[in-house]
Amino acid sequence: xxGLLEILGxxxxxxxxxxxxxxxxxxxxxxxxxxxxxAGTKATTLGTLLSLMGVACMRPEWGLKLLVIGLFLLFTNPxxxxxxxxxxxxxxxxxxxxxxxxxxxxxxxxxx
Amino acid sequence: MVDVLIWLSAILAGSAFLxxxxxxxxxxxxxxxxxxFDVMTIxxxxxxxxxxxxxxxxxxxxxxxxxxxxxxxGVIVVARYLEGGF
Numbered sequence: 001x002x003g004l005l006e007i008l009g010x011x012x013x014x015x016x017x018x019x020x021x022x023x024x025x026x027x028x029x030x031x032x033x034x035x036x037x038x039a040g041t042k043a044t045t046l047g048t049l050l051s052l053m054g055v056a057c058m059r060p061e062w063g064l065k066l067l068v069i070g071l072f073l074l075f076t077n078p079x080x081x082x083x084x085x086x087x088x089x090x091x092x093x094x095x096x097x098x099x100x101x102x103x104x105x106x107x108x109x110x111x112x
Numbered sequence: 113m114v115d116v117l118i119w120l121s122a123i124l125a126g127s128a129f130l131x132x133x134x135x136x137x138x139x140x141x142x143x144x145x146x147x148x149f150d151v152m153t154i155x156x157x158x159x160x161x162x163x164x165x166x167x168x169x170x171x172x173x174x175x176x177x178x179x180x181x182x183x184x185x186g187v188i189v190v191a192r193y194l195e196g197g198f
Contacts (some may be wrong), residue, residue, distance in 0.1 A: 005116065005178070006114050007113065008113045008119030010113070010121075012117065013117060013162075014117050014120055014121045016121070016158070017124035017125045017128070018124055020128040020155055020158060021124045021125075021127055021128045021183065023128060023151060024128035024130075024132050024155075025131060027131060027132055027135045027147070027148060028131050028134055028135055033141060033144050033147065034133065036135070036144060037145050040150065040151040041150065041151075042146075044151055044154045044155065047158070049181060050155060050157050051125075051158045051161065052158075052161060055161050055162075055165050058114070059170075061164065062170055065170070065173040065174065065177070068177060069157070073157070073180060073183045074130045077154070077185040080150055080187045080191070083187075083192065084113065084143065084150065085148060086191075087143060087192070087194045088141075088143040090195050091141075091195070091196075095150075102127050109125055
């Protein structure tokens with residue numbers, strides 16, 4: 001019989017990869033590049049962190065390395081999503097009809 | 113029990129990768145492709161950690177860390193290129 005910590009790690013692993021799958025579904029289903037950035041970055045960040053926590057529960061001796069990987073992802077994922085959103089805004093990609101608020105564009109028009 | 117959970121999570125991560133690959137192929141704009149590439153790299157980091165767990169080798173975690181670093185740099189560089197230079 002497996003230990004309690006291993007079963008907890010397995011459940012966390014399945015929950016994390018389920019969030020990765022939700023991120024993938026959102027990436028396919030969302031109508032707009034900005035919505036896709038939201039679905040693709042936030043859900044996958046949570047999913048990866050949950051998976052790393054699950055692996056750390058199964059193998060406690062790997063905890064430090066997994067913590068380093070998780071902290072690195074936690075710092076870099078919002079940064080890359082922000083750079084992607086700015087690139088999408090500056091290249092004037094197609095917006096869906098539901099995306100109506102663009103505060104950055106209003107600010108730029110006010111300044112010019 | 114735990115083996116079944118690990119295989120289930122591997123299947124879920126693989127389907128997430130396939131969905132991101134669909135968006136990467138279909139497009140329609142370069143920004144969509146870069147977002148899909150970002151998601152694919154994040155899913156791949158989870159895949160490398162799962163491989164390390166199944167194989168029982170801690171060295172693969174270093175590979176996952178370096179992969180995270182390089183994929184982050186790649187996404188930043190391509191996004192800044194799409195934006196029109198640095």
